[in-house]
Every structure is written in C-alpha cells, then in structure tokens.
Amino acid sequence: MLVTGPRGTKDILPEASGNWQYIEQVIRDICRLYLYKEIRTPVFEHTELFLRGIGETTDIVEKEMYTFTDRGERSLTLRPENTAAVVRSYLENKLYADTLLNKLFYIGPMFRYDRPQAGRYRQFHQFGVEALGSKGPAIDAEIIMLAVQLLRKLGLDDLTLYLNSVGCPQCRPIYREKLQDFLREKTSHLCSDCQSRFERNPMRVLDCKKEKCTEETQGAPHIVDCLCDECSTHFNHLKSLLTLAEVDFKLNPRLVRGLDYYTKTAFEIQYAPLGAQSAVCGGGRYDGLVAECGGQPTPGIGFAIGIERILLALEKQKLLPVFSNTIDVFVAPMGIDMQGIAFKLLCNLRENGITAEMDFMEKGIKWQMKQANKYSAKFVAIIGEEEAAQDKIMLKNMLTGVQELINIDEVQQKIELDVEA
Numbered sequence: 001m002l003v004t005g006p007r008g009t010k011d012i013l014p015e016a017s018g019n020w021q022y023i024e025q026v027i028r029d030i031c032r033l034y035l036y037k038e039i040r041t042p043v044f045e046h047t048e049l050f051l052r053g054i055g056e057t058t059d060i061v062e063k064e065m066y067t068f069t070d071r072g073e074r075s076l077t078l079r080p081e082n083t084a085a086v087v088r089s090y091l092e093n094k095l096y097a098d099t100l101l102n103k104l105f106y107i108g109p110m111f112r113y114d115r116p117q118a119g120r121y122r123q124f125h126q127f128g129v130e131a132l133g134s135k136g137p138a139i140d141a142e143i144i145m146l147a148v149q150l151l152r153k154l155g156l157d158d159l160t161l162y163l164n165s166v167g168c169p170q171c172r173p174i175y176r177e178k179l180q181d182f183l184r185e186k187t188s189h190l191c192s193d194c195q196s197r198f199e200r201n202p203m204r205v206l207d208c209k210k211e212k213c214t215e216e217t218q219g220a221p222h223i224v225d226c227l228c229d230e231c232s233t234h235f236n237h238l239k240s241l242l243t244l245a246e247v248d249f250k251l252n253p254r255l256v257r258g259l260d261y262y263t264k265t266a267f268e269i270q271y272a273p274l275g276a277q278s279a280v281c282g283g284g285r286y287d288g289l290v291a292e293c294g295g296q297p298t299p300g301i302g303f304a305i306g307i308e309r310i311l312l313a314l315e316k317q318k319l320l321p322v323f324s325n326t327i328d329v330f331v332a333p334m335g336i337d338m339q340g341i342a343f344k345l346l347c348n349l350r351e352n353g354i355t356a357e358m359d360f361m362e363k364g365i366k367w368q369m370k371q372a373n374k375y376s377a378k379f380v381a382i383i384g385e386e387e388a389a390q391d392k393i394m395l396k397n398m399l400t401g402v403q404e405l406i407n408i409d410e411v412q413q414k415i416e417l418d419v420e421a
C-alpha cells in the first residue's frame, strides 16, 4: 500500500515534533555542560564494520540488520547502533590526534529488524555518547552521571540503574567455562535460541527473557566473582565514585548486554512502567573495539538512550511541555486586491522578528477573524481598500477589542511596544 509506511516505522507529525525538539534541546544543554561535542555519521556503513564491531553471534547481527548490496556490489548496512560507526569515524578522521580524550555525542535514527510493539520499532532514534581515550573508572562515572542527570532533568522518576562488570579477555574465558559447566546438563531445558547460545555465546543465556531459561539459570555463577584484579579494582572504584555522587544503583549479575564489544562496566537504566521495553538506556565500556576496528588499542565507554522510549515515559508521567502556537499579528486583506499590501506588511513584520501570518486561502474577513482567533493572535491588521488608499490599516487589539486606524509604517512599532509590555 502506497499510503502506509513500512512496518515498524513512525511519522513524527507536526504536533509531536515540538516534543522531540524539547528533548533534543535538553540533551544539547546537558552535553554542553559535560563538554561532549556532536558527531554526525552516515546512516549506512560497510556491513563488515558491524560484523566485526558488534559481533557475529549477536542477535543484532544474526537477525536484525537491514543489509543490502548497492549498485557497485558493496554490502552496506543501515546502522543498527552507532558506537561502531563513531569508532570508525574516530579512526578515519584521526580524532585521536587532537586530544587524548574525545567526548562525543549523537542523536539520530537507527534501524533494526525487531518485532515492532510499543517502544520497539524498526526505525528508532538514539541519543548516545562515547568517550574515547580514558581507561580509568572516573570517565565511566561521568558517563553514567550524564545519563542520570539528563533523565532527572526531564523529570523522570521510577528509574533504576543496573550495574555489572562483564570482565575482559583475560578473565571472561574463565567465567565462560564456569558458566558452561553450570549450564551443560540444563541445555535440553533451555529455549532453542539459548541451546545454540550455549556454545557460541553462553553469557547471553543469562539475559534470555523466557521464563524457563530464567528459572534454569537461577544459581548460575556470577561473573563479578571471577573478575581479574584489574577488572575488580575498576569495578570497585566505579561503585565508590557513584556512591560519592549519590547515584543509586543495583548490582545485576545477569546484565550482559546484547553487543559483544563490552568489557568491564555494563549498565542499563530501566523505567519499569514501560513493561517489556523498560530499558531506556544501555551502555558500557568497550576497551577492545578500537583495536578490533584496526586502530591502536584505545579504551572507550558510552551509552545510548532510546528517544521514543523516553517520550513514552514522559507521556506516562505527564511531563511533556505544552507548546503555545500563538502569533503576534494576523494580517487580513479585505479582498484579493489588498493582497500585495498585506504581503508586504507580513514580510516587513517577519523581517523584524514579529511572528505573523496572513490569509493564503483568499477567504472573507469573517473566516480570517476566526483564523486569527485560532492562532490566538494578539493583533489583527485589517487592510481595506479605503484605508489602504491613505496608507493606513485598521489594527485590532484582540485582547481589549480596541480598533485603531494607524499608518501602515507604524504597525511594527505599535506591536513591538505591546509585545515588550
């Protein structure tokens, strides 16, 4: 059907776009406070980047990518997330040459062939931040604070920050083996996805939302008990920094995240009232990703927030601002012959920063007055033939109802005086 958009996509209609601008403004203000600078990367990349970056055995790569071959026989993919692309851009543009620590943010559409439902779409929008260059836990704490402060600023409560460490290439294989030992005799009770995860990506079994799998994995060993000294010190230091900053968190040993690049810190912020799609923010450290993409080993950490989910949460808590649509002046020509004078006045007013509208439908004065009311116009500038012949217009103050015949070149001054008052 030509009049239906593809499944899982949504139009942002004019009455909703103010909400998006509002959220984006709060995001930009926070990023300014924290000195994160905006980066805009293309919406498609070479498929290889995501295969290498996100991991070939992840759900995203196995089931959710929009991959196509272009006319030059290249395999391209609409970005399912933006961390790998930011790392690609960081390397390609040698951002590391300017500063030791790059603090970047982005806002934009991502694409995943997910099963659409409330809060889950095939084209959705993320606000994400990435800090590249520091291996210490203080930057982890800053990144988490940024997410927390943003959500607080928007007024959301009922949020829970879950924290875990997923170790590093040194300690994770030991945990992986321990977990496989635990799962081995349970595999036949797991769902078919988890049965195949057992060999390829056993930690993902812990993350499965199916009741049977959750039951079977009760009592599974915790990765935090297997961390090497470096990972363990990092995690403890992060927890103490968050405590100092008075950020509440809950340790969640099952939090493994759905992307393979994570090392050490993994976190999620959930807004429980959203039910199945309660994860509003997810992130973590990815100390191996830059090297995986061909750069010098460089640590990194970041998160992404789903903007649609934030909007749902704000709607639920009735926190969306009310936008006014009011204008200063409605210019009303009485008849088509007056249109030229009306248009000139309209242009002058707008050039001087006065919000103004006029009738483009060539209707009568009654209809135009109704329009002016619809816009809650402060003034209506009525242009009739007789008045225009003397370079005058009738200016009606819509609040007091007072009408005044004034020179056309005085309109702006009159309105400015009133608007200032």
Ligand code: HAM
Residues within 6 Å of the ligand: 080, 081, 082, 083, 112, 114, 119, 120, 121, 122, 123, 124, 125, 126, 128, 129, 130, 258, 259, 279, 280, 281, 282, 283, 284, 285, 301, 302, 303, 304, 305, 306, 307, 308, 309
């Ligand atoms: P992610 O957990 O896959 O992480 O996604 C982050 C957030 O995007 C989710 O918590 C959710 O709010 C939103 N989201 C994901 N999928 C959908 C969907 N289909 N519809 C609506 N919203 C969705 C990442 O993408 C990582 N790149 C985050 C990151 C940045 N890690 C380090 N740096």
